[in-house]
Amino acid sequence: MGEAAEEFGGVTPDAARRLLLGAVEAFAERGFHATTTRDIAGRAGMSPAALYIHYRTKEELLYQISRVGHERAVRILSAAAEGGGSAAERLSTAVRAFVRWHAEHHTTARVVQYELTALGTEHYAEIVGMRRRTEEILRGVLADGVADGEFTVEDLRGTALAVLSLCVDVARWFRTGGPRTPEEIGTLYAGLALRMVGAGPTRSSG
Amino acid sequence: MGEAAEEFGGVTPDAARRLLLGAVEAFAERGFHATTTRDIAGRAGMSPAALYIHYRTKEELLYQISRVGHERAVRILSAAAEGGGSAAERLSTAVRAFVRWHAEHHTTARVVQYELTALGTEHYAEIVGMRRRTEEILRGVLADGVADGEFTVEDLRGTALAVLSLCVDVARWFRTGGPRTPEEIGTLYAGLALRMVGAGPTRSSG
Numbered sequence: 001m002g003e004a005a006e007e008f009g010g011v012t013p014d015a016a017r018r019l020l021l022g023a024v025e026a027f028a029e030r031g032f033h034a035t036t037t038r039d040i041a042g043r044a045g046m047s048p049a050a051l052y053i054h055y056r057t058k059e060e061l062l063y064q065i066s067r068v069g070h071e072r073a074v075r076i077l078s079a080a081a082e083g084g085g086s087a088a089e090r091l092s093t094a095v096r097a098f099v100r101w102h103a104e105h106h107t108t109a110r111v112v113q114y115e116l117t118a119l120g121t122e123h124y125a126e127i128v129g130m131r132r133r134t135e136e137i138l139r140g141v142l143a144d145g146v147a148d149g150e151f152t153v154e155d156l157r158g159t160a161l162a163v164l165s166l167c168v169d170v171a172r173w174f175r176t177g178g179p180r181t182p183e184e185i186g187t188l189y190a191g192l193a194l195r196m197v198g199a200g201p202t203r204s205s206g
Numbered sequence: 207m208g209e210a211a212e213e214f215g216g217v218t219p220d221a222a223r224r225l226l227l228g229a230v231e232a233f234a235e236r237g238f239h240a241t242t243t244r245d246i247a248g249r250a251g252m253s254p255a256a257l258y259i260h261y262r263t264k265e266e267l268l269y270q271i272s273r274v275g276h277e278r279a280v281r282i283l284s285a286a287a288e289g290g291g292s293a294a295e296r297l298s299t300a301v302r303a304f305v306r307w308h309a310e311h312h313t314t315a316r317v318v319q320y321e322l323t324a325l326g327t328e329h330y331a332e333i334v335g336m337r338r339r340t341e342e343i344l345r346g347v348l349a350d351g352v353a354d355g356e357f358t359v360e361d362l363r364g365t366a367l368a369v370l371s372l373c374v375d376v377a378r379w380f381r382t383g384g385p386r387t388p389e390e391i392g393t394l395y396a397g398l399a400l401r402m403v404g405a406g407p408t409r410s411s412g
Contacts, residue, residue, distance in 0.1 A: 030237070030239040030240075031236070031237030031238065031239050031240055032237065032240075033236040033237050033239075033240030034236075034237055034238075034239030034240035113378065114320055114378070155394055158386070158391075158394045159394075159398065161379070162372060162394070162395065162398055165372060165375040165376070165378075165379065166368060166371060166372045166375070168375060168378070169371040169372070169374060169375035169378075170371070172319065172320070172371075172374070172375075173367070173371060180364070185364075188361055188364045188365075188368070189368065192365065192368055192402050195401045195402050195404065196398050196401050196402060198401065
């Protein structure tokens with residue numbers, strides 16, 4: 001769980017942080033509905049009663065995990081979108097960073113991506129808002145590239161969603177110790193994303 | 207659950223089929239680990255004891271769902287790969303059909319894609335073999351396109367995986383009644399896949 005320890009490093013106090021790490025681990029292994037607050041407290045080396053000092057419900061833990069994960073997604077994409085360079089350079093940076101996060105933090109990312117429907121109504125609405133924001137950021141980079149004549153994209157919304165989707169799905173299939181590093185997948189996918197917007201290197205084969 | 211009823215239509219007897227439908231519904235809603243055989247039997251309108259006539263364990267139900275789903279994936283991709291036409295036409299057909307399946311059968315597809323790790327060792331190995339087969343089929347189409355000079359792909363394995371991954375992730379975000387039909391997403395994604403292999407329509411913008 002080194003990957004999650006890094007992601008939730010900013011959460012204080014220490015007990016609240018350890019409970020989030022226990023929740024990520026339990027939700028990823030067993031799913032939200034099969035996890036009890038007792039499981040989570042146990043993984044954090046605490047009593048079930050101690051958990052309730054920090055989180056009112058199991059859903060509150062899922063919400064905090066989702067919030068941290070989606071804030072990270074918005075930050076990664078904003079940094080790339082607002083960084084210098086051409087639209088192609090910014091798209092490439094965004095895809096590399098987004099892929100790397102989904103590979104390196106694949107356990108956290110799976111919880112963030114696949115347990116959304118277990119959130120309560122208000123929390124779900126808040127997270128959906130953050131998801132819209134990530135889509136808008138990427139769509140903005142694509143629109144810039146089209147305006148500059150770098151990209152050819154007929155369906156900006158659908159293409160932006162597809163590029164994000166390709167990155168997100170890395171969390172599903174990535175295995176630590178597999179044949180490719182997160183960095184290598186990021187490089188491959190940045191090239192594929194450039195092609196998806198009509199800006200890829202299109203050397204003739206041979 | 208009309209989507210699953212269609213997918214498991216060939217399962218007999220009727221009770222075994224109804225149990226599979228109940229299991230897809232329960233696993234999709236609550237996850238494998240939070241689902242009991244009592245839940246599944248109840249959804250099929252049967253007693254827990256009646257379930258064991260057809261399936262020895264809950265894992266056996268998951269295995270049957272995974273097997274049917276993966277057999278379907280192999281069939282869809284084989285039919286496209288072995289169909290007539292250029293590599294570009296076959297890739298386009300494969301992507302359209304694979305996307306359409308993941309959109310139309312998104313509940314089944316989520317169980318098939320996200321609950322794999324709950325399979326027993328032997329069942330898991332069998333399913334992994336079928337997944338390798340789907341990758342090989344798509345890689346074959348890409349290799350044909352490269353050999354024919356239609357495609358420019360440096361990393362056949364990584365690009366084939368990425369195209370499949372893009373299609374699979376449709377199951378995560380697709381909502382029935384959303385802004386795009388399965389057919390429309392299939393058309394968009396077929397165009398994106400052609401671009402990913404360096405064969406997309408690359409008209410200049412404007």
